[in-house]
Amino acid sequence: MKEKHYLSPLFEPRSVGVIGASERESSLGNVLIRNMLESAFKGRLFAINPKHESVLGVPCYKSVEEVPHRLDLAVIAVRAEKVPAIIDSCGRAGVKAVIVLSAGFSETGPRGAKLERQVVEAARRHRIRLLGPNCLGIMRPELGLNATFAHATANKGSIGLISQSGALCAAILDWAKPNNVGFSAVVSLGSSSDIDFGEVLEYMISDPRTESIFLYVEGIRDARRFMSALRGAARVKPVLLIKVGRHPNASRAILQHTGAQSGEDAVFDAALRRAGVIRLYNMGQLFAAANALFSHFRPRGNRLAIITNGGGPGVMAADRCADLDIPITEFSEGTMEKLNAALPAGWSRGNPVDILGDADVERYRKTVQAVLEGPKVDGVLVMLTPQAMTEPTAVAEAIIDLEKNADKPVVTCWMGEELVREAREKFIAAGIPTFRTPEPAVELFSHISAYYRNQKLLMQTPGSLSQLNPPSIESARLVIETALAERRKALNEMESKALLAAFRIPIAQTVVARSATEAMVLAEEIGLPVVMKIDSPSIIHKSDSGGVRLNLGSLAAVRTAYQEILDEVRKNKPDAMINGVAIEPMILKRNGRELVVGVKRDPVFGPVITFGEGGNRVEANRDLAVALPPLNNYLVQDLIRSSRVAPLLDEFRNMPAIDMAALELVLLRVSEMVCELPWIHHLEINPLIVDENGAVAVDARIVVDNIAPAADRYDHMAIHPYPSHLISKWTVPDGTAVTIRPIKPEDADLEVEFVRKLSPETKYFRFMNTMRELPPAMVARLTQIDYDREMAFLATVEEDGKEMEIGVCRYAVNPDGESCEFAVVVADEWQHRGLARRLMGILIETARNKGLAYMNGVFLSNNERMLKFVQGLGFVLSNDPEDNSVKLGVLSLQD
Numbered sequence: 001m002k003e004k005h006y007l008s009p010l011f012e013p014r015s016v017g018v019i020g021a022s023e024r025e026s027s028l029g030n031v032l033i034r035n036m037l038e039s040a041f042k043g044r045l046f047a048i049n050p051k052h053e054s055v056l057g058v059p060c061y062k063s064v065e066e067v068p069h070r071l072d073l074a075v076i077a078v079r080a081e082k083v084p085a086i087i088d089s090c091g092r093a094g095v096k097a098v099i100v101l102s103a104g105f106s107e108t109g110p111r112g113a114k115l116e117r118q119v120v121e122a123a124r125r126h127r128i129r130l131l132g133p134n135c136l137g138i139m140r141p142e143l144g145l146n147a148t149f150a151h152a153t154a155n156k157g158s159i160g161l162i163s164q165s166g167a168l169c170a171a172i173l174d175w176a177k178p179n180n181v182g183f184s185a186v187v188s189l190g191s192s193s194d195i196d197f198g199e200v201l202e203y204m205i206s207d208p209r210t211e212s213i214f215l216y217v218e219g220i221r222d223a224r225r226f227m228s229a230l231r232g233a234a235r236v237k238p239v240l241l242i243k244v245g246r247h248p249n250a251s252r253a254i255l256q257h258t259g260a261q262s263g264e265d266a267v268f269d270a271a272l273r274r275a276g277v278i279r280l281y282n283m284g285q286l287f288a289a290a291n292a293l294f295s296h297f298r299p300r301g302n303r304l305a306i307i308t309n310g311g312g313p314g315v316m317a318a319d320r321c322a323d324l325d326i327p328i329t330e331f332s333e334g335t336m337e338k339l340n341a342a343l344p345a346g347w348s349r350g351n352p353v354d355i356l357g358d359a360d361v362e363r364y365r366k367t368v369q370a371v372l373e374g375p376k377v378d379g380v381l382v383m384l385t386p387q388a389m390t391e392p393t394a395v396a397e398a399i400i401d402l403e404k405n406a407d408k409p410v411v412t413c414w415m416g417e418e419l420v421r422e423a424r425e426k427f428i429a430a431g432i433p434t435f436r437t438p439e440p441a442v443e444l445f446s447h448i449s450a451y452y453r454n455q456k457l458l459m460q461t462p463g464s465l466s467q468l469n470p471p472s473i474e475s476a477r478l479v480i481e482t483a484l485a486e487r488r489k490a491l492n493e494m495e496s497k498a499l500l501a502a503f504r505i506p507i508a509q510t511v512v513a514r515s516a517t518e519a520m521v522l523a524e525e526i527g528l529p530v531v532m533k534i535d536s537p538s539i540i541h542k543s544d545s546g547g548v549r550l551n552l553g554s555l556a557a558v559r560t561a562y563q564e565i566l567d568e569v570r571k572n573k574p575d576a577m578i579n580g581v582a583i584e585p586m587i588l589k590r591n592g593r594e595l596v597v598g599v600k601r602d603p604v605f606g607p608v609i610t611f612g613e614g615g616n617r618v619e620a621n622r623d624l625a626v627a628l629p630p631l632n633n634y635l636v637q638d639l640i641r642s643s644r645v646a647p648l649l650d651e652f653r654n655m656p657a658i659d660m661a662a663l664e665l666v667l668l669r670v671s672e673m674v675c676e677l678p679w680i681h682h683l684e685i686n687p688l689i690v691d692e693n694g695a696v697a698v699d700a701r702i703v704v705d706n707i708a709p710a711a712d713r714y715d716h717m718a719i720h721p722y723p724s725h726l727i728s729k730w731t732v733p734d735g736t737a738v739t740i741r742p743i744k745p746e747d748a749d750l751e752v753e754f755v756r757k758l759s760p761e762t763k764y765f766r767f768m769n770t771m772r773e774l775p776p777a778m779v780a781r782l783t784q785i786d787y788d789r790e791m792a793f794l795a796t797v798e799e800d801g802k803e804m805e806i807g808v809c810r811y812a813v814n815p816d817g818e819s820c821e822f823a824v825v826v827a828d829e830w831q832h833r834g835l836a837r838r839l840m841g842i843l844i845e846t847a848r849n850k851g852l853a854y855m856n857g858v859f860l861s862n863n864e865r866m867l868k869f870v871q872g873l874g875f876v877l878s879n880d881p882e883d884n885s886v887k888l889g890v891l892s893l894q895d
Contacts, residue, residue: 018046020032020076046060080112088126091126099132102134159212197220224720304321308354399412462722506662534582609628612644679705743794
């Protein structure tokens with residue numbers, strides 16, 4: 001039995017009604033009917049318009065309620081003001097899904113926005129799912145479904161396209177047809193008033209026709225759901241995305257166009273990397289990537305080899321590689337020996353490999369083969385310029401022959417036009433990406449090879465807290481609560497450093513003096529030399545206001561500095577509230593690098609962590625690396641590597657390399673703060689001084705804010721941490737120790753072995769078949785979960801020093817956000833020992849704490865043991881009205 005997706009009426013309708021169908025040439029309703037007929041829709045088609053008896057030969061009815069067949073999908077193409085009443089009519093007729101193509105809603109102003117709210121309320125009242133309004137529609141070429149007003153049809157294929165722009169959909173379709181690029185689905189979201197990116201992505205994850213996914217994004221409404229679905233999709237299928245609105249002016253235009261937030265582009269970029277997604281920047285790159293994906297082009301790394309018969313083009317390609325941080329690989333000794341044997345003495349003896357202008361077919365063949373076989377090569381760009389001795393077509397044929405057996409991607413660039421046209425046609429026919437100039441060829445390799453790196457980032461599932469010395473979360477919360485109780489949001493330096501200290505981040509001890517005499521006493525206690533800084537919640541940049549004095553080596557200097565600081569600050573910032581002057585030890589680190597670590601709130605993705613060069617240059621240099629928490633060691637190292645300051649952290653200008661472990665620890669601790677202290681709105685450690693002996697936070701500023709309580713302790717984050725607080729132990733009556741914990745991506749092998757050992761009967765009752773092995777896509781789907789929208793608990797025991805899975809239970813939250821579907825399976829030899837009941841007890845409690853109201857289950861009617869088990873847990877059983885071979889169960893969680 002195959003479970004139907006709840007969006008099946010939209011994506012796989014058996015009956016479609018076009019409301020507003022028309023005989024008038026080129027009208028919206030006419031184009032819709034014509035497109036459905038020309039696409040040979042495999043279901044039943046109905047026209048609806050009180051003015052016609054038939055439209056293009058299709059019987060026409062006065063209203064949707066008069067159609068003598070219940071519609072899965074209604075496509076509405078009438079004036080905006082008529083749509084709310086039509087939605088009500090659809091509800092009375094039992095329509096399950098609606099596409100509203102009409103414009104004139106929120107994009108037109110307050111009156112249109114009110115009309116759109118009425119449409120959404122009507123749809124929800126009748127439990128109808130709504131796509132649009134103001135959208136192009138939807139295509140499913142395999143089903144003959146073309147519920148759009150596009151003039152271009154789509155080829156059948158494996159790419160799922162989701163776009164916030166109908167115009168861009170139309171442009172892609174117009175390009176795709178002559179270029180033989182096919183689609184499994186084309187979805188124009190329009191205003192996304194109901195169905196948004198997240199739900200369409202979730203459908204495409206389970207759609208067997210969809211092998212890769214393209215998205216055109218302007219803005220995001222629900223970051224958590226978007227990230228959840230995006231990460232879920234990227235785990236099993238390549239996902240490529242164009243995001244516009246990278247600059248403030250464009251972001252404002254997007255807000256007016258879609259009503260969706262755009263957020264800061266660097267943060268969006270970090271989110272995409274963490275989601276395992278490939279980001280593209282223009283239509284040319286999209287089309288190139290489409291060709292590559294359609295040809296099942298897959299990367300394995302990012303080290304590129306360039307082969308050319310002209311030095312200039314090779315340098316152009318190498319320059320573009322440098323722009324994009326694509327390493328030009330250094331060949332191994334074995335590869336160099338093969339190249340020396342195959343090439344004349346004048347070859348470049350490096351990468352790019354210049355095989356000279358007189359290169360013939362055989363020279364190309366031997367060179368490409370040697371490079372492809374090289375151990376340090378992840379991809380090859382082969383270039384050709386049509387010189388006197390060159391045979392462009394014959395060389396292309398040789399490359400095509402080699403590529404058939406290559407396990408690395410090959411990209412080609414045949415420069416010129418007339419002499420290389422036939423060669424390009426052969427590459428296209430063979431599915432090998434080909435370009436006219438070097439730069440887009442390198443860009444394609446860069447974007448597709450980003451998949452390699454981003455997939456590693458996607459696999460990381462760090463917990464909210466590391467296994468290090470636990471922080472004092474309670475003391476940190478007390479500091480925040482005290483400030484908020486006093487109606488203060490900006491913590492002073494001592495409070496900010498108290499939070500850092502609570503999370504075990506090394507700090508420079510700070511005390512506050514309120515007189516020159518007190519300053520001298522405190523300076524002597526701390527030990528000279530000292531630093532003195534104004535303590536004022538009104539002043540962010542203390543140096544700019546004259547509020548800092550460094551390296552004060554005597555008490556006389558401390559006394560003088562105290563008064564100088566007050567005088568200068570009062571002169572420069574006369575309205576500033578001054579608490580006193582902070583005193584701390586002068587940190588003298590000859591080899592220290594001044595860095596900045598920060599936290600800020602993005603309007604779309606919530607808290608993000610920033611890292612880069614610190615000190616006084618941080619404002620001038622806004623080019624900080626960005627990462628979404630939670631972080632682990634791998635993600636922290638990636639954040640450091642992606643920053644511009646990274647090269648300065650190794651041996652640099654006679655300074656030894658810094659203590660990298662100390663820097664990584666600070667970033668891990670900041671990640672813990674972000675997870676466990678949702679009140680933090682802004683944090684800046686500047687400078688964080690790091691040398692070969694460790695790290696110390698010299699200055700810190702934290703701003704907090706009140707937050708509404710939530711059932712989910714990590715509701716403030718776009719990516720849910722690994723819920724390590726849910727790990728528990730259970731001892732079986734015979735003394736066996738069982739660990740019950742949330743599942744992780746690393747559990748893939750455990751899950752495969754667990755299913756392999758299940759009896760055919762157990763497999764049948766759990767999976768509705770007796771498959772021997774779990775398909776790789778299903779393994780990923782079961783083990784790489786989003787803890788926000790689903791939960792899976794493994795039960796494991798230790799056997800011969802190895803962990804062994806003995807049971808698993810899981811739930812997935814339904815689209816209504818109030819209920820979930822559950823499943824449980826226990827190893828045959830562990831059945832009748834109380835494990836299933838223990839697992840279900842934990843699962844039910846977790847769902848209840850999540851705030852869910854109901855847990856649902858689907859059971860085979862002949863699985864009497866399972867039916868008795870769930871009834872014992874409190875499930876109420878009923879017959880499935882559409883399938884008498886199964887029963888439905890519901891458990892109320894909030895009684």
